[in-house]
Amino acid sequence: MELSTYQLPAQLSTYAAEVDWLYYVIFWISVAFFVGIVGVMGYFVVRYRSKPGVRAKKTGHSNTLEVAWTVLPLILLIVLFHWGFQSYVRGSVAPSSSLDIRVRGAQWLWEFRHPNGMEELNEVTLPVGTPIRFIMSSGDVLHSFFVPDFRVKQDVVPGRYSTLWFEATKTGKVQAYCTEYCGAPEGATGNVGHSAMLATLNIVDEETYEKFLEKGPAAPEGLSEAEWGKELVEKSGCRTCHGVDGASQMPAPNFKGLYMREEKMTSGKTIVADENYIRESILQPQAKIVSGYENLLMPPYKFGEAQLDAIIAYIKELSQE
Amino acid sequence: MSTHAESIGLADGTAADGAVHEENYLSAKGIASWLTTVDHKRIGIMYLIAVLLSFFAGGVFALLIRTELLFPGQTIMTADQYNQAFTLHGAIMVFLFIIPSIPAALGNFFLPIMIGAKDVAFPRLNLASLYIWCIGAVFSLVAIISGSVDTGWTFYTPYSSRASGAVLWMAMGIFILGFSSILTGVNFVTTVHKMRAKGLHWSRLPLFVWGMYATAVIQVLATPVLAITLLLLLVEKTTGLGIFDPALGGDPVLFQHFFWFYSHPAVYIMILPGMAIVSEIIAAFSRRKPFGYTYIALSSVAIALLGFLVWGHHMFTAGMSEYAVMVFSGLTMLVAIPSGVKVFNWIATLYKGSITLTTPMLYALSFIALFSIGGLTGIFLGTLSVDIFLHDTYFVVAHFHYVMVGGTVIAFIGGLHYWWSKMTGKVYSERYAKVAWALIFVGFNVTFLSQFVLGSRGMARRYFDYLDHFHTLHGFSSIGSYILGLGFVVLFFVLLHSLVKGEKAGPNPWNLAGYEWLTTSPPDAHNFATEFVAERGPYDYHLLDENIDEAAAKA
Structure with missing residues (x-):
């Protein structure tokens, strides 16, 4: 969990930092508004606590105030919308040099196919420092591919392709989750179904990836x-x-x-x-x-x-x- | 001046006609007198009992969910049972409890009184709405007992179109519940337009009524879309016609559009009534007319209309076109404005008021704090790139619980306390009611603040199990849910004690200016013993205070 903070997981993709920057901008704006609202509210409650002989002042009105607290937040929201959209576009459009990996979700597994046709199950070996585009489809119901450390997520829909791209910045194992509810087998015990539909992204350096493509993956643990x-x-x-x-x-x-x-x-x-x-x-x-x-x-x-x-x-x- | 004021019940808070009524809406005895009643107050009370039972059932499922998540791995149920538990928690809380909670229970009881009417415009439809609710609830109960509804309350296809037959019962139940909601909406819209007392023009309308009116408009316009969606789902399941299931040639994302076209406006069916109650309570216990009355009233209408245009923000990762995503993000940001306007006006209402911290006021102030958190975290989710990261994580779960529970439920309980003496004629214990409030407030925050952090650290929704590093925060959340549950148990006994042993309440225990305080507690069967004429606004505290001063001077 290196680099992770109490709020956000580690930043392991080129995209993560800009999402986090916007997250913290909104976070601090929210903190400021919340402290302002609750602070003023608390002050008024104490200051204007009912006292014998003191009457409430008759309510006036102020169009200036009304316009101010309509327009100022609106400007702030337009700016946030703009930044969010810009960043969203960068996150949606994969660079043309991307390495295409075919991903198929099904209850309750993830299949990955490399450009040379090699396949992996619930685990995928990928090169660091290369833009990677997942071309995803579903064999049955809705699924969604989510990699918190990369800040990317995309639903996997039966009957069409959806895409997701990222560029990993560090080698190591990265956890991916299914985030669109997809059920569980009836009667089975233990962690089964949706919450067990996990995948590991095994991020390796370019050389190791080349070698991997040649020699293929090794036998899963526990299988002869x-x-x-x-x-x-x-x-x-x-x-x-x-x-x-x-x-x-x-x-x-x-x-x-x-x-x-x-x-x-x-x-x-x-x-x-x-x-x-x-x-x-x-x-x-x-x-x-x-x-x-x-x-x-x-x-x-x-x-x-x-x-x-x-x-x-x-x-x-x-x-x- | 004083005689005039006395004639409209300002002087000392006694009923307008001065006479002591022994007869009230509760006087008629016997089950039949309840089951065949067309009195909006009795229907409101029956709805209140019904939604509280639903709340209890939904709450039990919530505690089961939190107990399963107390430890990693299987704790008290299997993954499949867990999926059923969160589906039923969501479906019961949304469709059986929260949508009818404020409008059908408190709204039914107080909307006609607050506009000086004898009843709603269509009293028989009102009773029909209750019976339709019961039929819908029975269908849902069948689905629960048969025990295999595991689609989530959102019924996303194609999972739901391939699921078992119990889903048909649940969908049918919700289809029927929708009609009870539509009937309530039609009734309220008509009542507000046609039944207002003499002198009660729109600019005098209590803000609770404005909120109910905006809610009713959404109920009437949005709910039929839910009916269409569920009907199409039933058609696909029973005839195999391809609508949503890609295996049959349908489009699963179309279902999401249909579903949220109703369910997003439904979010405002849930929150607007909460805001409506808070507007009343803040004004009452600041003893001031709400600051920016017109802005608060019209912001309800603005929220109701904007609410129809933002359904796509539930689907940013679903695979819509990037342009559609952009438009929905922009429109979503706009919803924050009228919500903010309300919060700022409530705070301005407190300024130079005369504030008493009664239990309902504590709930109203809690609402402002919690709803602010709910609203501000909504900005994270409206901002596109941040939403892509947070979508379908616990951050979203925490966000909507802050709005639905921290907002609506807190306001509902606040309203229940506020009007309790009026409805039952009994006083509740302020001291123990405050104990319940403290437990609920603390328990709620412990439960859901930790879920924001869980979500932003990547904990996915609807997970039966989790990786070890999420354990501490899940533990916090579960313990919070037990505190919250305890708060509701204490609250239940406070209200029960009041019913059984509570002192008799006067017509206007807090000396308030709202029209509902002019009648007896409990109100007369016809609401007011004589015809009600609105000679002043419902927030004219300066008139009330002047009269109290004058009376004191004379004495």
């Missing part, structure tokens, strides 16, 4: 390599076409028993589905096609090294069962 591979297969949509039970008729080759299986290719050659073949089929699916699957056009998938290893480990495991 094969378990992570299974999660990736399910989340990435592989199961739409590939079966994993070795039995069902699916449009694409079944994963069960695939590892080290001999397959006849459309080119007429026979190959063994080893690690290299599986890797190639994920990254360039059209390079070598198993005979009988010519009409199926699988798109190329982008995964980091560790993710590819995990998927291969999962397919191996399926073949050992």
Whole structure:
């Protein structure tokens, strides 16, 4: 919580300081008005406390006063409106050099996709000192992406894209929240649903980010390599076409028993589905096609090294069962 | 001069006709005499009991919420139950309690008396409004008992269009409650226009009546939009026609526009009556005509009209166009002006007054302080870039509680004390009423000041759980809510004691100039025993004081 004050969280984006400046301008204006109002009120209550023999003075009127306390606050409010709008525009329009990250909110998770197609769940690795634009959509109900340390927030609406941009000024972990109420599973205990729909922004330096894009993220804590591979297969949509039970008729080759299986290719050659073949089929699916699957056009998938290893480990495991 | 003044009840505060009436509006006995009554005072009393029961129910949910948040993690309920608790707290407090609270209870009772009328313009509609309220409440009760309304009081789509059937009951209940609100509004507008006593021209109208009038205009114009919105929601849920749900081809942001087109003006349905009561109490216990009477009266009308143009400020992060956002921010700033005008005029009313710190006055002064905080924090939220940061955090929760509770509820309780002896004919204990006031004032501030800081530090709304660094402030807030709750318990016993054992109240215990103090306590069934003619303004304390001086000189 470095740099945070008792009122505001740490300033970790280029935008935070100007929001805070305006916040404190309004804060001190409010303090001045409040002290003025309550001070004068308190003074009058004490000073004009009812005394025997002293009557209230008959009420007069003063148009000067009425105009003064209408017009002076109005001028103040117009200035505040102007500053707020200017600052809002800077916060809404992302620089054209922004790095676009695709964000999808769903009950109750956040999915992030990097420009090279790599995906992360509830955690996203981002470079420091680079303007980043989130292009966000929702898979179900309303959500909202809120990063207090960056002073940014934007609703995530089903059926349309909304955007949010920021430039982080420090490396480290930054907490993001869902701030549009989105329910909770019935009957479940513990922190579930809306209040558990959190994400961590892992802000790293440029070099680490480049490396991350090449090698991909590491397995989530507590998952074995094969378990992570299974999660990736399910989340990435592989199961739409590939079966994993070795039995069902699916449009694409079944994963069960695939590892080290001999397959006849459309080119007429026979190959063994080893690690290299599986890797190639994920990254360039059209390079070598198993005979009988010519009409199926699988798109190329982008995964980091560790993710590819995990998927291969999962397919191996399926073949050992 | 003196005989004339006596004839209009100025001299010693006794009823205008001087006679002691044993008969009053409470004299007829039996349940049937209440259920079939068309007397606005009896309907007001029944509404009062109804809204106080709702307030109790909403308050229980509030304490459940605060107890769950006392510690991080699961404390007394699951996340799903918590979501239901805050939904019911919000829906009950807004639709069953706060909207009808002042207009339907105190307004019904005092508006006709304060304009010297025998009743409202449509007494039967008035009773119908109460019964419609009851039907709406029954629907809501069904939804509560079936136990799965978890959409938040705002019913945002598409979450609400996919939620369970209980949401239908709740929406239907609110749809019905809306009609009771419209009927009250129609009644008040007509009554103020058509039923004013002889001599009571608009520039003499008590400020309470001005406030009620402005409120009634909003009730009549805005509430139908809520009905349309909820009806569209019901149509979508039952027929699958795509209106708000994008899965069916609808637009979820359209629902937010519809909803706030009603619910923002509804905020003024809630606060204007509070301001109306405060205007009365400040004048009464400063013994002066309100400073800037015309400005206070017209600022109510200005707030009512401006209130229709600012609904978009609830949606700055919803994905509206930047230009729409700009316009709504600008218009929102304007609402601060008439609210400020009221506050400044109330303070100027105190100047060179003769101030007594009775319990109602304590509530009125608390209102000014708390409403100022509510209003000033509204400027943070009207300023665009700051709102983007604070939107949907506890800062917003604290802000609207300062306006709705620190404003409306405080004014409502102040009004309840102010008119208690008139309504019941009984005196309450000033000493214990002040104890209750102190507990409520302190408890309220401990509860909600800490929520401003929670919000500005990034604590999101409607969260079942929170990160550890928010624990201390949540703890403060929960403890504050218990103090606040205790204050209301003490208040309940003060009023109960007054009903059972309270001394009989005179017609005008504080020697006030308002017209309602000219009749007996409790008032005659026809409000005034003889036809009421307004021969002076309701704040002519200088005339009243002169007469008291003259009487003293003679003696």
